[in-house]
Amino acid sequence: MTTDFKKQVHEKLALFINQKGSQNKAANSLNGVSSALLSQIMNNNWENISETMWRNVASQIGHSSKEWVFVETTDFKIISKFLTDAQQNANVFAMTGDAGSGKSKSFDLYVSDNKNAYLLSCAEYWNRKEFLVQLLTSMGVDYSGFTVAEMMNEIVKKLKSQQNPLIILDEADKLPDTVLYFFITLYNRLEDHCGIILCATDHLSKRISKGIKLNRKGYKEINSRIGRKFIELKGVNYNDVTQICIANGVESTKDIKEIFNDSECDLRRVKRKIHAVKNRV
Structure with a gap:
């Protein structure tokens, strides 16, 4: 597990604690996570924190190491x-x-x-x-x-x-x-x-x-x-899919049309199709 990942979790956790109002409230809202552990992370005392616990905290506060650019859809x-x-x-x-x-x-x-x-x-x-x-x-x-x-x-x-x-x-x-x-x-x-x-x-x-x-x-x-x-709600439209594709590295008009036509207006399918297009052999 890289130091960059831990720094990203640290930054995301700071926002999470601020949103919850206090470190204790943040800990109470997470499963299997103590206030003491949050203190260790926030104070950069990372030596004794297991990779499993890092991943546990990261997943619960909404941090992912996988790159995906979010777009504000309609x-x-x-x-x-x-x-x-x-x-x-x-x-x-x-x-x-x-x-x-x-x-x-x-x-x-x-x-x-x-x-x-x-x-x-x-x-x-x-x-x-x-x-x-x-x-x-x-x-x-x-x-x-x-x-x-x-x-x-x-x-x-x-x-x-x-x-x-x-x-x-x-x-x-x-x-x-x-x-x-x-x-x-x-x-x-x-x-x-x-x-x-x-x-x-x-x-x-x-x-x-x-x-x-x-x-x-x-x-x-x-x-x-x-x-x-x-x-x-209005649902996913072509403009939404176009912006998502461009933000995530697919710019070909042909590819964007293919992704939209195959998506059935489902953003989960859009994400899978973008991955497939980018990994074509």
């Missing part, structure tokens, strides 16, 4: 606009976009650049307690021994003590109803104080519409709190 600009609005004005929005449109990366970058912004990448297996654990962890709060009610109260208390907090629930369509109802609780207890963003594929908007038609518990309340509207 959807990135739209997402950034609504995230800023939500955080600065305690607004609540719901947005939908296709898989591979760059939503999650846009959220990662926003959170890394803005204090008191917390991102949850939701999962199907989360129950009510796991949802709260994940939110407290992202906030850098020790939740040891807390009940579900105590965790919710702690979240509300901490967020109300902060200036312009923001919660981003990515892939919110994966949450079961019992957990999705927590959105209503968070809204009710943090209205006019905390911004909230729900984001997913269009499966979420279809789920909400169906739930309303079937008069399912909570769905009308959720729809009301998001302003009865889903913001639809």
Whole structure:
């Protein structure tokens, strides 16, 4: 492992700690990482830190040694606009976009650049307690021994003590109803104080519409709190792909057209195709 890699992690970690508000909060938001270890890294005491731990810290704070130049796509600009609005004005929005449109990366970058912004990448297996654990962890709060009610109260208390907090629930369509109802609780207890963003594929908007038609518990309340509207992202266009290709070393018009036509408007596929084009024999 090179010294340059360690220096890059050091720089990225400094930004991460600043974003979280303190070294202890940063450590609490990372799995298997102590505040003492962060102190060693920040104080350049690197001799006794294993390569495994360097990689662990790097991956959790979003650092990668692989070169890839990020480009601000059309959807990135739209997402950034609504995230800023939500955080600065305690607004609540719901947005939908296709898989591979760059939503999650846009959220990662926003959170890394803005204090008191917390991102949850939701999962199907989360129950009510796991949802709260994940939110407290992202906030850098020790939740040891807390009940579900105590965790919710702690979240509300901490967020109300902060200036312009923001919660981003990515892939919110994966949450079961019992957990999705927590959105209503968070809204009710943090209205006019905390911004909230729900984001997913269009499966979420279809789920909400169906739930309303079937008069399912909570769905009308959720729809009301998001302003009865889903913001639809525009998806990946040719100009986006062109900028990404040029930024990452592919400038041939022919190659760019090939990459776009093969991408199915999925940025993950764009990245794979750029790699393939650059490594042609």
